[in-house]
Amino acid sequence: KNEVEQSPQNLTAQEGEFITINCSYSVGISALHWLQQHPGGGIVSLFMLSSGKKKHGRLIATINIQEKHSSLHITASHPRDSAVYICAVRDGGSQGNLIFGKGTKLSVKP
Amino acid sequence: DGGITQSPKYLFRKEGQNVTLSCEQNLNHDAMYWYRQDPGQGLRLIYYSQIVNDFQKGDIAEGYSVSREKKESFPLTVTSAQKNPTAFYLCASSIAGTDTQYFGPGTRLTVL
Numbered sequence: 710k711n712e713v714e715q716s717p718q719n720l721t722a723q724e725g726e727f728i729t730i731n732c733s734y735s736v737g738i739s740a741l742h743w744l745q746q747h748p749g750g751g752i753v754s755l756f757m758l759s760s761g762k763k764k765h766g767r768l769i770a771t772i773n774i775q776e777k778h779s780s781l782h783i784t785a786s787h788p789r790d791s792a793v794y795i796c797a798v799r800d801g802g803s804q805g806n807l808i809f810g811k812g813t814k815l816s817v818k819p
Numbered sequence: 820d821g822g823i824t825q826s827p828k829y830l831f832r833k834e835g836q837n838v839t840l841s842c843e844q845n846l847n848h849d850a851m852y853w854y855r856q857d858p859g860q861g862l863r864l865i866y867y868s869q870i871v872n873d874f875q876k877g878d879i880a881e882g883y884s885v886s887r888e889k890k891e892s893f894p895l896t897v898t899s900a901q902k903n904p905t906a907f908y909l910c911a912s913s914i915a916g917t918d919t920q921y922f923g924p925g926t927r928l929t930v931l
Contacts, residue, residue, distance in 0.1 A: 752922035809861035
């Protein structure tokens with residue numbers, strides 16, 4: 710069973726486009742994370758959310774706890790945004806263990 | 820420079836051999852984690868440790884072993900009992916009781 714579902718799996722965009730990546734989850738959570746994995750494999754944490762909305766530069770993350778859904782938006786996309794974006798949730802009943810989505814592979818063309 | 824390092828980046832081993840992957844952090848984090856990533860799948864937790872000399876099995880611990888003798892080090896041994904060891908292995912650390920994990924660059928293990 711997939712407790713964290715991301716859509717789309719793959720996304721190709723032209724430079725400058727507005728991008729939305731979605732994450733739905735089925736478990737009760739205490740926090741949701743958005744992570745970015747670069748082509749070389751390294752992962753960096755972008756956001757941690759438990760409610761509402763967060764913004765960092767051109768990245769915006771929102772979460773709707775009632776609907777168990779989160780979105781990651783990228784405004785004015787750039788080729789350097791090309792990466793795999795991973796949604797992960799902290800299971801409210803577990804000791805800090807994260808449950809990861811399969812990731813969304815984003816390619817931004819110049 | 821504070822961070823988390825994994826070595827080597829690429830590792831090749833023959834089937835039936837044990838292999839140990841290194842993970843070191845100088846962030847003074849108490850908690851450390853090992854994940855496995857396979858194509859088309861999310862990261863899966865192998866083992867985690869929240870304090871020195873203590874560790875717990877994750878979701879896919881069979882065929883793996885770890886030690887946590889020092890706060891900064893959490894090596895992972897992939898044993899010959901692991902049926903499908905070829906994968907990308909990621910180590911992470913965090914401040915105890917907090918959610919944000921800091922990841923190393925990963926080790927790509929190929930068993931021939």
